[in-house]
Structures are given as C-alpha cells and as structure tokens.
Amino acid sequence: MSDSYEFLFKFLVIGSAGAGKSCILHQFIESKFKQDSNHTIGVEFGSKVVNVGGKAVKLQIWDTAGQERSLSLSLSLSLSLSLSLSLSLSLSLSLSLWETYNALTNWLTDARTLASPNIVIVLVGNKKDLEAEREVTFMEASRFAQENLMFLETSALTGENVEETFLKCARSILTKIESGELDPERMGSGIQYGDALRRMHRQEKLQPQASKPDCAC
Ligand code: GDP
C-alpha cells in the first residue's frame, strides 16, 4: 500500500520487560520475527499504513523500554517527543511469565491516570506459541480485561493475531471518530489527518464562500 493515508493514529506499546513488545512491533511492521531482540533503550517507533474499513490509516507505533516498573519514565520520554498519550495503548503481557500478568494492575492504573478517558486499550497476551510453558490462562487474562479492555492472545513468533491487534484498535478509534466521540481536531487527540483529508477539509472551509447562492434581491 502506498504511503498516502486519511488518518494517522498514534499507539504506545507498554508492559513489563520480556513480554515481547519489541517483537510484536517488529512482526507487525516487517512481517517477521525479530531474532536478535535486545533490550529496548528509551523509545523506538515504527509505522505502517493499513486498510481499516476501506480507509487508509497510518499507524504510528511507539515501543517503550519495559525495565521500569511504571509508566512514568515511558511517559516522560513520550512527552519529550511530543507524543500524545491519548489515543491507543497496547498493554502487553507474556502468557509464559506470571510476573508480567501480576504487573498489569500497576500499568493499567498508571495508564488510566495519565491518559485521556477516550483512550483505546488492548490487552495483549503474547507468546501464545509457548503453550507448554503457559503460566497465565485465557480465562485469567480475559477476567482482567473484563468489559473495559479488548483482549487478544498473540504470538510475535508465528505472527498469529499481531496485525489483528492493531487493526482492532484502529477500528475502534475509527468508530469513535465516526460517532463524534473522538474529535480529530482537538489538540492532543493523537489523531492527524493525512494529506487527502487535509485537502478536503481545506476545500470545505473555502466552499461556503465560493458556492454562495446568487442573490435574487
Ligand atoms: P520486550 O522487553 O517486551 O520488548 O520483549 P522482547 O520483544 O525483547 O522479547 C523478549 C523475549 O521474548 C525475546 O527473547 C524474544 O525472542 C521472546 N519473544 C517475544 N515474543 C515471543 C513470542 O511470541 N513467542 C516466543 N516463543 N518468544 C517470544
């Protein structure tokens, strides 16, 4: 797909170190497993244009270092990059590391405190391929997600559900834009118009003048 798009949505991937955040991002962008996964230093990002309900949407995904126990370091780094934290978060855990499940409450509390109420959050249970080493059951993670979070089990190794995770978030954001719940023009919305829509909006703003009906008086 070309790089022309209608919207740009910003995502932040958070969660404990070792959950597989960098591998998920790499699998999504490059469609392959990242073999030499080093610890992420600071914040890295990747972007990709996807088709969401017939609309070209550019997803800009920011990967954070997970060594810290809270979102505050990620947040300060994000802010120094003028990254809006208001749009979408992918909260990751490793299904084969119980402690990454235990840490979810802290991550979610931070996210809820720091982000806008409109934020779309998806809980990602990664390393689904390591079935024999599973420490977190589907039921446990689903219970954590309840009705408030979307939940998907993924494998950055096989690629299962990786694209679906980001598409699901993007669909949810698009629905919120269409229903008026999210206003792309609000400062810090985390949404930007692509070139095509920007041109259209500019024309709409010019049109009322240009198409004034002829006065009959
Ligand atoms: P991060 O700290 O959350 O960014 O985690 P990484 O992406 O660096 O991955 C941590 C480790 O888990 C690395 O050794 C990866 O090779 C491994 N890993 C990541 N995702 C998967 C997966 O889906 N399946 C398996 N089997 N290993 C994974």
Ligand code: MG
């Ligand atoms: Mg990483």
